Amino acid sequence: MKYRSIIVTRRGPPEVLQVVENDRRPPAADEVRVKVLAAPVCAPDVTSRYGQTPFPPKIPFVPGYAVVGIVDAVGRDVEQAAIGDQVAAITVYGGYGEAIYLREKELIPVPAGLDPAEAVTLILNYIVAYQTLHRTAKVNRGDKILIIGASGGIGTAYLQLGQLASLTMYGIASKNKHHILLEYGATPIDYRSQDFVEVIHQKEPKGLNAVFDGMGGEYLKRGFSVLKRGGVLVGYANPLGYARLFAFLGQMALLHLLPNGRSAKYYGAGMFRFKRGMFMEDWATLFSLLEAGQIKPVIHQKFPILQAAEANALLESGRVIGNVVLVAPDLL
Numbered sequence: 001m002k003y004r005s006i007i008v009t010r011r012g013p014p015e016v017l018q019v020v021e022n023d024r025r026p027p028a029a030d031e032v033r034v035k036v037l038a039a040p041v042c043a044p045d046v047t048s049r050y051g052q053t054p055f056p057p058k059i060p061f062v063p064g065y066a067v068v069g070i071v072d073a074v075g076r077d078v079e080q081a082a083i084g085d086q087v088a089a090i091t092v093y094g095g096y097g098e099a100i101y102l103r104e105k106e107l108i109p110v111p112a113g114l115d116p117a118e119a120v121t122l123i124l125n126y127i128v129a130y131q132t133l134h135r136t137a138k139v140n141r142g143d144k145i146l147i148i149g150a151s152g153g154i155g156t157a158y159l160q161l162g163q164l165a166s167l168t169m170y171g172i173a174s175k176n177k178h179h180i181l182l183e184y185g186a187t188p189i190d191y192r193s194q195d196f197v198e199v200i201h202q203k204e205p206k207g208l209n210a211v212f213d214g215m216g217g218e219y220l221k222r223g224f225s226v227l228k229r230g231g232v233l234v235g236y237a238n239p240l241g242y243a244r245l246f247a248f249l250g251q252m253a254l255l256h257l258l259p260n261g262r263s264a265k266y267y268g269a270g271m272f273r274f275k276r277g278m279f280m281e282d283w284a285t286l287f288s289l290l291e292a293g294q295i296k297p298v299i300h301q302k303f304p305i306l307q308a309a310e311a312n313a314l315l316e317s318g319r320v321i322g323n324v325v326l327v328a329p330d331l332l
């Protein structure tokens with residue numbers, strides 16, 4: 001028996017993604033085999049394909065930062081997971097496939113009944129927004145925040161979680177996407193025709209409590225400048241390449257030296273490797289919010305898993321609002 005997955009055959013545009021067949025082997029002793037139901041298409045999938053991340057994987061590799069699926073076989077030493085369980089994992093690579101082999105300790109339980117396409121957006125995009133809001137910036141009801149990159153996968157997660165936390169939100173996005181910001185009560189700022197620093201100085205002369213920056217570059221310094229005393233800038237953009245990584249670290253260090261009562265912090269979801277307990281707790285919170293209907297992931301489009309190239313092309317086109325998700329064909 002075979003299953004298919006998507007590999008990056010060389011660095012480049014979405015066309016380099018190709019379908020390959022693999023043998024469907026039994027899982028190793030500590031592994032489970034998962035039938036993939038959903039995998040998000042997200043910014044790190046794109047940058048790793050182009051080789052823009054500081055430590056890009058060797059070619060060929062299977063992209064795919066996260067999965068939700070059903071356990072369909074278990075290894076002999078597996079104790080908790082059982083066939084039929086709905087589970088998720090943060091994989092970083094490997095999610096674009098009809099099946100994936102995971103170690104039992106990597107599994108995140110997913111409550112039954114949740115839509116896999118919605119649930120899988122919580123594993124990366126929502127955890128970034130949730131943890132930067134509540135663990136890094138530690139926002140309080142009524143705080144004033146700016147979201148740089150408010151219309152994308154992480155941006156729309158901020159909009160929903162920010163509304164839930166009763167924050168006053170400003171968001172930077174393309175003009176044709178402002179309706180989504182307005183839907184969640186945020187004040188939109190168009191980065192092409194408006195200077196966000198001027199807008200914030202005018203509307204919030206005392207400054208903001210927190211700025212969440214998914215872009216980096218000039219946005220770091222300028223975002224820092226709209227903070228009030230005691231405010232915090234949280235940068236989570238993935239620097240493209242070593243030069244930008246070092247420039248980013250230099251900028252962050254410089255911001256720290258400024259004696260003005262403000263601070264700059266970097267957030268990386270890669271910390272899930274070292275803070276598993278904290279991540280499990282936060283994923284459980286997010287699943288509860290989804291079950292209760294308190295969050296509703298914005299899904300721009302779903303594609304069959306094997307059409308990952310089209311899905312990546314759509315994400316790269318800049319037309320997307322919210323998330324693009326690959327799903328098993330029976331879920332379309």
Ligand SMILES: NC(=O)c1ccc[n+]([C@@H]2O[C@H](COP(=O)([O-])OP(=O)(O)OC[C@H]3O[C@@H](n4cnc5c(N)ncnc54)[C@H](OP(=O)(O)O)[C@@H]3O)[C@@H](O)[C@H]2O)c1
Pocket residue numbers: 042043044047124125128148149150151152153154155172173174175177191214215236237238267268269270315318320322
């Ligand atoms: N640190 C971490 O753990 C972590 C995890 C995941 C992702 N990331 C990083 O987070 C960033 C955002 O990811 P995402 O998944 O939300 O991406 P996405 O869904 O592709 O959205 C990209 C966002 O960037 C905005 N944008 C593009 N050009 C812009 C500009 N010149 N000025 C202001 N905004 C601009 C887009 O706005 P419009 O479409 O409205 O123009 C859109 O809101 C990426 O750098 C990604 O690599 C970091």
